Amino acid sequence: MNEHQLLTTAFEKLLKEAPYLKDFFDSFGFEAASLTGTVEELFAGLSEDHLDDMGLTLDQLRTALRDYVEGMGALQQEIDTVEKLTIRGGFNKDREAEDFELDLIPGQITCIVGPTGSGKSRLLADIEWVAQGDTPTGRHILINGQVPDAKWRFSIEHKLVAQLSQNMNFVMDLSVEEFIRMHAESRFVANVDEKITAILAQANELAGESFTADTPITSLSGGQSRALMIADTAILSRSPIVLIDEIENAGIDRKKALALLIKEEKIVLMATHDPILALMGQRRLVIKNGGVAKIIETGQAERANLEQLEVLDRKLMALRHRIRQGETLETI
Incomplete structure (x- = not known):
């Protein structure tokens, strides 16, 4: 999603395509679920007093949104395949x-x-x-x-x-x-x-x-x-x-x-x-x-020995289970 699409897409569609944006707008007190119109319209309607309360200028808010979207996009990218x-x-x-x-x-x-x-x-x-x-x-x-x-x-x-x-x-x-x-x-x-x-x-x-x-x-x-x-x-x-x-x-x-x-x-x-x-x-x-x-x-010889080791291991596991269940090991 480029910056133009981000700013001009209706909130209803925007939040469906990028649900993580709800957290961004909620964090600034906008209650994303009730927003209508577009991001551009929302930003244009912000008063200086509102921006002062947020501790941001309009440019800083735009930059924060752009950086947030880029960061989340990076998280969603498919990781490069490691073949070797x-x-x-x-x-x-x-x-x-x-x-x-x-x-x-x-x-x-x-x-x-x-x-x-x-x-x-x-x-x-x-x-x-x-x-x-x-x-x-x-x-x-x-x-x-x-x-x-x-x-x-x-x-x-x-x-x-x-x-x-x-x-x-x-x-x-x-x-x-x-x-x-x-x-x-x-x-x-x-x-x-x-x-x-x-x-x-x-x-x-x-x-x-x-x-x-x-x-x-x-x-x-x-x-x-x-x-x-x-x-x-x-x-x-x-x-x-x-x-x-x-x-x-x-x-x-x-x-x-x-x-x-x-x-x-x-x-x-x-x-x-x-x-x-x-x-x-x-x-x-x-x-x-x-x-x-x-x-x-x-090697093959060790693979063959592995089968014997697994038999011994299963027997030891069975004995451990008996110990856990409070049984005695008078016969094994």
Whole structure:
């Protein structure tokens, strides 16, 4: 919508085409729902006293409206497709060069493994910040084979990465439904109620214990909080890359969580100590002394072992369930 259309379109039509304008006019005390005529006519009818009360000149009000529309338009733009993320090696803590260049594509899981303090979180941070040799590791991140546009680094509305940290605590006084609705509406998502239903259903699939739409988010357990954020990230977030830090500690169904993210065509990087998660990835980056020491592609033999590990894991999960239910483990 250009400026001429903005100023000359009748309010009834304007608010249907751009419903977010209601918030703009309401914020200046105009009660958008009762406005008639056009924006131009509204502005022309404002007295000097009215403008003084608002603390604006007419030109400033016009500029505020134009900037608001441009900003909201930027939020609604489709995010550029990320077909490939490239990591170019930098150096480790001893300033020894990392000799690798790795391409990651949507639908892949790449695991990051190594001892505590080895530099796994540093690698995740380099990707999140779209490093250009300006972080302690000297790594470079390319998008679709090119040096990324500045918007990937500095723009709030074009976040390249969604990150799920080890600790997920809410401080807002909202219900689960209100939280999801606020996120969906901020992204101008169509069919908000359908998204709320889908996210809640997926979150309950992942969580060890189910919760309802009216549950306060501050009362969610750690596992429930992580399940909600994974479902929300998969379904609502436009960020093409998801970084996960130690999902094994979250108290959720790890396999379903990863399957959900892959289904939504995300590039997934996951720091983990869990052998099952490590073997679920296409590859794993072995971090030592702050650098990538080795890249291991998951082979057929490891895939076969994964099936055996999953059998053991299901047995352990069944034992955990019995413990939670107050049963004894005299026989297993």
